[in-house]
Amino acid sequence: MRNLTESNITEATLARFADTPDPRLRQVMSALIRHLHGFIRELEPTEEEWFEAIQFLTDIGQSCSDVRQEAILWSDTMGASILVEAINHRRPEGASESTVLGPFYRQGAPEFEHSGDISGDTEGDSVLLRGQVLNLWGEPLAGACLDVWQTAPNGLYEVQDETQPEFNLRGRFYTDERGNFELRTVAPVSYPIPTDGPVGKLLNATAVHPYRPAHIHFIVSAQGYQPLVTQLFTEGDEYLQSDAVFGVKDSLVVEYRPSTGNERYRVDHDFVLVPQTRGDQS
Numbered sequence: 001m002r003n004l005t006e007s008n009i010t011e012a013t014l015a016r017f018a019d020t021p022d023p024r025l026r027q028v029m030s031a032l033i034r035h036l037h038g039f040i041r042e043l044e045p046t047e048e049e050w051f052e053a054i055q056f057l058t059d060i061g062q063s064c065s066d067v068r069q070e071a072i073l074w075s076d077t078m079g080a081s082i083l084v085e086a087i088n089h090r091r092p093e094g095a096s097e098s099t100v101l102g103p104f105y106r107q108g109a110p111e112f113e114h115s116g117d118i119s120g121d122t123e124g125d126s127v128l129l130r131g132q133v134l135n136l137w138g139e140p141l142a143g144a145c146l147d148v149w150q151t152a153p154n155g156l157y158e159v160q161d162e163t164q165p166e167f168n169l170r171g172r173f174y175t176d177e178r179g180n181f182e183l184r185t186v187a188p189v190s191y192p193i194p195t196d197g198p199v200g201k202l203l204n205a206t207a208v209h210p211y212r213p214a215h216i217h218f219i220v221s222a223q224g225y226q227p228l229v230t231q232l233f234t235e236g237d238e239y240l241q242s243d244a245v246f247g248v249k250d251s252l253v254v255e256y257r258p259s260t261g262n263e264r265y266r267v268d269h270d271f272v273l274v275p276q277t278r279g280d281q282s
């Protein structure tokens with residue numbers, strides 16, 4: 001292939017990768033080349049603009065560390081994460097809805113007893129969150145795990161904030177024999193996703209705000225069921241309509257009701273899991 005021009009470079013590039021042995025990778029390469037070339041043909045970038053695009057990708061990579069995942073942030077703010085999530089979780093009627101994982105999940109959160117408090121010494125409005133984990137037929141799932149994480153009232157996850165102890169506001173809970181769980185925490189707040197990196201710069205340049213509505217994250221899992229990655233959002237939050245990462249679904253918005261007990265608020269919510277299909281079990 002020589003003397004390639006604007007009119008035949010796309011065909012030539014497609015031909016170069018046409019014999020990729022793995023069929024899925026072949027499909028990926030074909031779509032990538034067609035869309036990338038289409039993007040360039042539509043925009044006709046100057047060389048300076050193209051270098052800026054390369055620099056943006058470089059900055060994304062260089063911003064990543066053990067506690068910072070700028071690539072996920074980019075995917076989230078572009079609506080890409082929620083699109084992939086929607087395609088992969090076409091859930092049956094009655095199942096809990098899932099939403100984005102986000103970049104702040106940490107494995108290995110401490111295990112708590114029923115009704116344990118993940119907030120430690122964190123000051124804030126105390127909350128008792130209770131519910132059941134059920135299957136699609138309303139049967140309670142005993143021994144289901146709820147892996148929970150959230151920010152402190154200063155809007156920071158413990159990995160972003162040296163003043164918080166390790167694993168603060170993170171915990172794993174297990175349902176009892178009737179599928180019940182109960183946990184204590186402090187009320188979450190709305191917070192901006194990190195804006196000190198290339199994604200923040202992009203949001204600033206596009207006049208898009210970086211806020212997420214107040215939420216608590218969950219991964220709910222039980223043997224024989226598909227793990228549910230989800231969040232519970234606070235009713236009345238001003239960012240429910242404009243979540244920076246497009247994660248809000250009506251069924252995941254919960255009311256913080258004043259409590260008659262020792263805590264300030266009470267929240268009730270059940271999670272409904274979908275059985276694993278044969279393919280998932282392998």
Ligand code: BEZ
Nearest residue numbers: 073076102103104193245
């Ligand atoms: C989060 O909720 O933790 C989150 C999700 C997407 C991007 C940034 C943060």
Ligand code: FE
Nearest residue numbers: 102104215217
């Ligand atoms: Fe979050």
